[in-house]
Amino acid sequence: MASEFGRVPFFYNTEGRLVQVDYALQAVSRGSTTIGLKTKDFALLSSQVKPTRPLLEPAEKVYVVDEHAGATGSGYIGDVSNLVDELRVAAQRHRLVYETPIDIGTLAHQLSDHLHSFTMYAVRPFGASIILAGVDELGIQLLQVDPSGTVFRGSGFAIGQHADEALETVHVGYRPDLNLDGAIALATRAIEAVNGGRTEIEHGIIRSETRRFERRPPASEA
Amino acid sequence: MASEFGRVPFFYNTEGRLVQVDYALQAVSRGSTTIGLKTKDFALLSSQVKPTRPLLEPAEKVYVVDEHAGATGSGYIGDVSNLVDELRVAAQRHRLVYETPIDIGTLAHQLSDHLHSFTMYAVRPFGASIILAGVDELGIQLLQVDPSGTVFRGSGFAIGQHADEALETVHVGYRPDLNLDGAIALATRAIEAVNGGRTEIEHGIIRSETRRFERRPPASEA
Amino acid sequence: MASEFGRVPFFYNTEGRLVQVDYALQAVSRGSTTIGLKTKDFALLSSQVKPTRPLLEPAEKVYVVDEHAGATGSGYIGDVSNLVDELRVAAQRHRLVYETPIDIGTLAHQLSDHLHSFTMYAVRPFGASIILAGVDELGIQLLQVDPSGTVFRGSGFAIGQHADEALETVHVGYRPDLNLDGAIALATRAIEAVNGGRTEIEHGIIRSETRRFERRPPASEA
Amino acid sequence: MASEFGRVPFFYNTEGRLVQVDYALQAVSRGSTTIGLKTKDFALLSSQVKPTRPLLEPAEKVYVVDEHAGATGSGYIGDVSNLVDELRVAAQRHRLVYETPIDIGTLAHQLSDHLHSFTMYAVRPFGASIILAGVDELGIQLLQVDPSGTVFRGSGFAIGQHADEALETVHVGYRPDLNLDGAIALATRAIEAVNGGRTEIEHGIIRSETRRFERRPPASEA
Amino acid sequence: MASEFGRVPFFYNTEGRLVQVDYALQAVSRGSTTIGLKTKDFALLSSQVKPTRPLLEPAEKVYVVDEHAGATGSGYIGDVSNLVDELRVAAQRHRLVYETPIDIGTLAHQLSDHLHSFTMYAVRPFGASIILAGVDELGIQLLQVDPSGTVFRGSGFAIGQHADEALETVHVGYRPDLNLDGAIALATRAIEAVNGGRTEIEHGIIRSETRRFERRPPASEA
Amino acid sequence: MASEFGRVPFFYNTEGRLVQVDYALQAVSRGSTTIGLKTKDFALLSSQVKPTRPLLEPAEKVYVVDEHAGATGSGYIGDVSNLVDELRVAAQRHRLVYETPIDIGTLAHQLSDHLHSFTMYAVRPFGASIILAGVDELGIQLLQVDPSGTVFRGSGFAIGQHADEALETVHVGYRPDLNLDGAIALATRAIEAVNGGRTEIEHGIIRSETRRFERRPPASEA
């Protein structure tokens, strides 16, 4: 009897959950453990560089979006990379139209719109979450955007594998007066704790002082 | 035998219910408990700020739509946020074309059209209900719009988790001559009663006196 | 074997019935009990105002379409409301092009086209029936339009919950020389009979004398 | 095994029948019994007016298409009505372009094209058959067009409920020198025979003499 | 397991056959028995006129496409008729552009393209085969085009019910020096043999002498 | 459980094979046995002319694409014929734009693009393989293009029924210094060996000397 209905363009399950979005979140939860941290002086993005096949350069895990903004992500690499492109284009378009750097909230908002639209139609939602860091008139900003288009603001985020445990470590160790070295140590500890020890990590840093987003690839790469 | 039919573009079930809309309403019923209250002097929007992960700023729950109008919602955050964008664009477009603030009924009507169109085609209905508050020539206005596009007017609304119990509390405590503090106390009581005690709540207020919608984030945020 | 065929864009069942249209009619049959009555002097639209949640204003059940025409409906409220918009636009477009009020038959015809087109493609039919009342060169007009686009003319209609019993009451009590008060009493009786007593009812009236459609909200609202 | 294939865009069954067209014909066979008759002097369209709910005006069953042409149909009323619109537009367009009345064969041909195109794509075929009567340079014309777009010419047609029995009655009673009263009597007899007695019937008549299509509503309506 | 795959836009079965095309050919094989014959002096199209309901004029079975070309077909009448329209438009377009009659091979080629395109996408193939006869610079031409778009040239074709037996009769009786009467007799024999005796047949003839395609309706029609 | 997923837009099976393309190749393997042979002096296309129904002219099996190029194919005749049209248009377009004959590699490449695009979307791949022969600045060219868009170059090809056995015969008998008569004898032997004796064969020849593609229909046709 049941088989007479429900065969088609389907988005919600009977409990009102968007199932494709839930599956996309599962794709995120298999990605590299990735941390975002913020104090009023700086924001830090830190992402596990997964051990790769021999002779392979580690993948870029932290991306410069614009001079004053950067991003990292977890999930399908092709999806992360495509979303970073969206961010870069949004930032450049803003510079062209307004001749000012885009503020980080607007950047997150445009990314959210893009992600959200892929949840409304018969296409697939992106299998990636993004953490954005930057500086604008409101100071240092740190935001996370999920496959559903939900935007979070905060001082500490963790996405990817074992995100909950990693966030717990961050939470315990976080103090608003962390300096950059302390933050890097904390993020490293959080990532290594869930990955069983010494892990390659790529960092990205934006400081209220320099207002310039900088990538800091894993030591081994230098 | 039954399996020979009914496999496709399907909207109604055999009882004539729009099943995807019903599922969308389930998504709403899992959202933050959210209250709207109105007297002839003011309208109040109050929404539970769900306890979040550590280091996360509480999400914005009450939105300024235009100087004279605000909104809150319950359901998928990405959906609420997208609908608030629709409202803001509608309000700005109205100002551009008519050089007057949009009246609140028209705002609700345009939102209703937008929501309704997503119930007619092979896309998904929005998983969010919106409560709108504002002031116009008719005075203080309070309206609720549901995923099906249905618009309600009233002096008291509740949506989200345990909406029915919350509305009951509001109903019992409501008097047309409530002052703002009494209304805030009532909304707070209604939300806390269904969430087992002390709850972070974000309020939004429009007063016939000032004709200006103001957000009032949770105390803890100040 | 049967499962090898018949899986797709499907509209008719094996008996040649449009199943989605039948389901849409079921949606109508769950709506408010709604009556239309006509004599040569006036037409009356009367719709049950369902008891609502506390603090909720009763929903508008009777709509002004144009100065000389009004409508009511039963079924999904979002659908009724969308169809009333169609009617209003049709009426305004007619005034703009021809500088005369649209005649009621043409209005019903355009509504019928709109409803019919949603039965031909892989979208859903509207879950609402509409009763139209107005006055034009042919005098007082009363028409009903169903989800399939079928148009009926008559002196008495009932749609929504317990429509058949309500129509029976109307039928028994109807006389071509009813005056307005008699008609209101009859419609009220028909609606109350099937709803177990005292019921809020919104009326709409068009008189050949005034040629102006007027809403008459429930007494309690005044 | 079978279930691995054959799930989609499907039109023919394994016997090469267009199943949706067959179902549409079933919709026609549930419609009002409807007769078309032709001699060289006139054509007659006669359609059963189904007993309706009380206070309902009988539906229009015979339609003026243009001064010199009329139509009737059986099946879904919304479909019949939509097809009559197609015919009227075709007739008017012809007058605008060629400044002459459209000939009846061309009218049927355009209707056929319209119906046929709805059998080729993933939409539904119309659930209605149409009988056309008119006069042109070839004299009195009578044609039937079916959901598949098939056009028939003849002196006698029956569609709708019990069409086969009704046609048999017509066949037995038909003589090429029938006069109009005889034809009306014959059509009436054919319709009443299959409907168990006295039946409301609407007629439409085109005469070679007057070259003007005239509706003749049921006696009770006059 | 199997049910996890293979549910969609499907055209070939596992043996590499186009199943919808095969079903369309079944529709053809239920059509009127239809013969095409050619000598260097003339081509003949002959199609069974199926016994129809009483008072129905026999359907047109042979169509003039242009002065120098005609066609007949078997299968769904609406499809045959639509394809003949395609042929007529192609012929007229050629005259408009090149001011010469279209050659018969080009006519068949354009029909083939039209039919073929309906086998590539998620629509249905036409349920009709067409036999074309005409005269051009290459002399008398006879071609058959099938639902898949395949074009055949020959001196004798049979399509529709019992096509194989009918073709066998034609084959046995065919001589390149047949005169027209002999050809008509042969085609008649072939059609009647498979239909159990005396059959109404419509013929169409193109002669190298007159270069003008002429319909010859069944004797009974004259 | 499995049945909850995987119902739609499907191209690959679990082993990563394009199933519709595999089925299309099956359609090819049911076609006429068809051979392509090349030496530095000439290329030969040879295709079995399947015994047809009586009175049917054998189908064209070898096609002139342009003065310097020809093609043959195996699979669905409508598909082969449509692809040959693509080739002809490509050749003519090249002449119009560049005023030189198109080179054979480019011709094959454009055909490959066309075929490939029909494997990417929810349409069907073509059920035909094509062998192209021609001459250009690189000398005599012989290429085969398959439904997936794969292009092969070589001195000997066989497609259609029993292609493997036919290719084996060709392989054993091939010598780079074959003259044309030897090549025709070899192709004939290869085709007849797999078809149980004397077979009608159509040949097509391009010689470096004359640079002109010539069809050579079966002896019986002359």
Place this chain on the structure above:
Amino acid sequence: MASEFGRVPFFYNTEGRLVQVDYALQAVSRGSTTIGLKTKDFALLSSQVKPTRPLLEPAEKVYVVDEHAGATGSGYIGDVSNLVDELRVAAQRHRLVYETPIDIGTLAHQLSDHLHSFTMYAVRPFGASIILAGVDELGIQLLQVDPSGTVFRGSGFAIGQHADEALETVHVGYRPDLNLDGAIALATRAIEAVNGGRTEIEHGIIRSETRRFERRPPASEA
């Protein structure tokens, strides 16, 4: 119960994996074993030329994209070939617009965008991985792009059949100071080891010295 949901536009499985992309990767893993190697002085592409049918020229396995860039691939040949076209067009477009050779990272990025877009909609992902080699301002570049649009950079890649074993051989034998002959020997050894001995291999070489990509077809071809 489960069968009531989840039947349509589906991309993720319940574990959040993109199943069509996984299947496409399986298509890649059946392709020719293909190696990419890089030192600071040169990059080498080496691809197994699978033993083909007799008389067939070995397929091109290494492609010149632009003067300074080449590519190879593994998977469906039609897909590889189509992607190489994309690369060539991107390179030419860059030259036209900027009048400089495109840098290799940009080339890979554009290929990645193209591949990624085919994972978002209801079409199929490409069944091919590509290895790109070239030289630009950053020196010698070697990149791999997968069906999901993921881009890898490295000094050694292996794709296609037994890629893991082949990469292991490369890994063991790789030294940053390999000269070209050593690299060719290493790639050959890696490919032959997994293919059971002597294998035809096509190489492609770009040297920082000459900055010109050169194909080196298998010895047997020379």
